[in-house]
Amino acid sequence: KTNADMSRIQLLSPRLANQIAAGEVVERPASVIKELLENSLDAGAKRIDIDVEQAGVKLLRVRDDGSGIEQDDLPLALSRHATSKIRDLDDLERVATLGFRGEALASVSSVSRLTLTSCPEGGDQAWQVETEGRDMAPNIRPAAHPQGTTVEVRDLFFNTPARRKFLRTEKTEFAHLEEVVKRLALSRFDVGFNLRHNGRPVFSLPPARTEQEARRRVATVCGPAFVEQSRFIDHERSGLRLWGWVGLPTFSRSQADLQYFFVNGRMIRDKLVVHAVRQAYRDVLFNGRHPTFVLFMELDPAVVDVNVHPTKHEVRFRDGRMVHDFLFSTLYRALADQRPGDQAAGED
Ligand code: ADP
Numbered sequence: 148k149t150n151a152d153m154s155r156i157q158l159l160s161p162r163l164a165n166q167i168a169a170g171e172v173v174e175r176p177a178s179v180i181k182e183l184l185e186n187s188l189d190a191g192a193k194r195i196d197i198d199v200e201q202a203g204v205k206l207l208r209v210r211d212d213g214s215g216i217e218q219d220d221l222p223l224a225l226s227r228h229a230t231s232k233i234r235d236l237d238d239l240e241r242v243a244t245l246g247f248r249g250e251a252l253a254s255v256s257s258v259s260r261l262t263l264t265s266c267p268e269g270g271d272q273a274w275q276v277e278t279e280g281r282d283m284a285p286n287i288r289p290a291a292h293p294q295g296t297t298v299e300v301r302d303l304f305f306n307t308p309a310r311r312k313f314l315r316t317e318k319t320e321f322a323h324l325e326e327v328v329k330r331l332a333l334s335r336f337d338v339g340f341n342l343r344h345n346g347r348p349v350f351s352l353p354p355a356r357t358e359q360e361a362r363r364r365v366a367t368v369c370g371p372a373f374v375e376q377s378r379f380i381d382h383e384r385s386g387l388r389l390w391g392w393v394g395l396p397t398f399s400r401s402q403a404d405l406q407y408f409f410v411n412g413r414m415i416r417d418k419l420v421v422h423a424v425r426q427a428y429r430d431v432l433f434n435g436r437h438p439t440f441v442l443f444m445e446l447d448p449a450v451v452d453v454n455v456h457p458t459k460h461e462v463r464f465r466d467g468r469m470v471h472d473f474l475f476s477t478l479y480r481a482l483a484d485q486r487p488g489d490q491a492a493g494e495d
């Protein structure tokens with residue numbers, strides 16, 4: 148192209164626009180699985196089966212028993228800025244679903260060979276659409292599928308070699324992917340998750356309804372040693388609730404790799420939280436050791452903004468200081484008997 152051509156403004160093709168958007172949300176197989184699982188959870192799925200081949204580079208398949216998608220909506224599900232989750236600015240203010248940008252499937256389908264099969268609630272026929280990284284004109288055909296949705300993503304980044312080159316080894320990519328599944332499995336005890344890799348079961352988590360069953364899931368996800376060497380807490384104060392498993396100092400780690408913190412059901416990683424936890428553990432852990440925890444904080448959704456960024460896990464609390472004090476004092480007290488000669492710690 149000549150310089151004169153390059154200075155003229157043109158609309159991007161939908162495919163190229165999607166591929167550019169994909170650059171922001173689809174980094175690796177783990178980011179795809181996150182989007183697919185969030186969609187299944189948003190659809191009210193109670194059981195999700197995940198099948199992965201070659202760490203998801205060759206195949207990622209997520210099958211759910213959620214509400215499904217109407218035939219007419221199938222092509223829309225794959226278009227950019229198309230969502231069933233918000234309609235206006237008011238909805239955006241109080242969005243309760245995990246997704247709402249209407250970008251994920253469009254992005255993923257622009258960098259893979261994607262098949263979407265779905266049977267809506269009460270529908271008597273399932274339908275399937277397929278895209279092959281080409282421009283978005285999917286054709287629809289009848290298919291066999293019980294109520295719910297299956298998304299199959301094959302050959303991720305087959306048409307974007309630069310991205311493909313950035314993928315790490317199968318082992319590393321699978322570790323990232325498994326971590327995403329674990330986080331979501333911890334966020335929804337009521338949903339069953341089954342994960343298979345290269346035809347072998349990795350874990351199978353039945354829905355957990357009692358505290359015992361929840362404990363069993365945590366043991367599967369975090370290892371039995373963690374639940375044995377942790378303390379279950381459940382504390383509530385002025386509209387804030389913190390519950391979950393706090394690892395004892397005897398089960399600290401050399402890396403911060405067993406730390407799960409959820410705010411209103413969403414996994415977050417936030418400076419304020421990290422700081423409060425570190426302070427609470429400060430005098431019971433050796434230097435360089437990291438605490439372990441699986442914690443759930445619940446508070447009025449109106450005083451926390453969890454939609455700060457689609458992929459980063461930050462939140463914004465309206466009253467950060469109060470949240471910090473609450474976390475610190477609750478955890479400090481939970482660890483009181485680990486601190487010899489300081490039994491009255493953390494009175495409030
Ligand atoms: P978003 O989740 O932000 O709305 P997506 O691109 O992830 O955007 O999905 C687009 C739409 O496709 C969703 O709004 C939803 O209506 C539909 N959809 C996607 N996955 C599923 C699923 N597993 N079950 C039911 N509907 C789904």
Ligand code: MG
Binds near residue numbers: 247249252
């Ligand atoms: Mg989504």
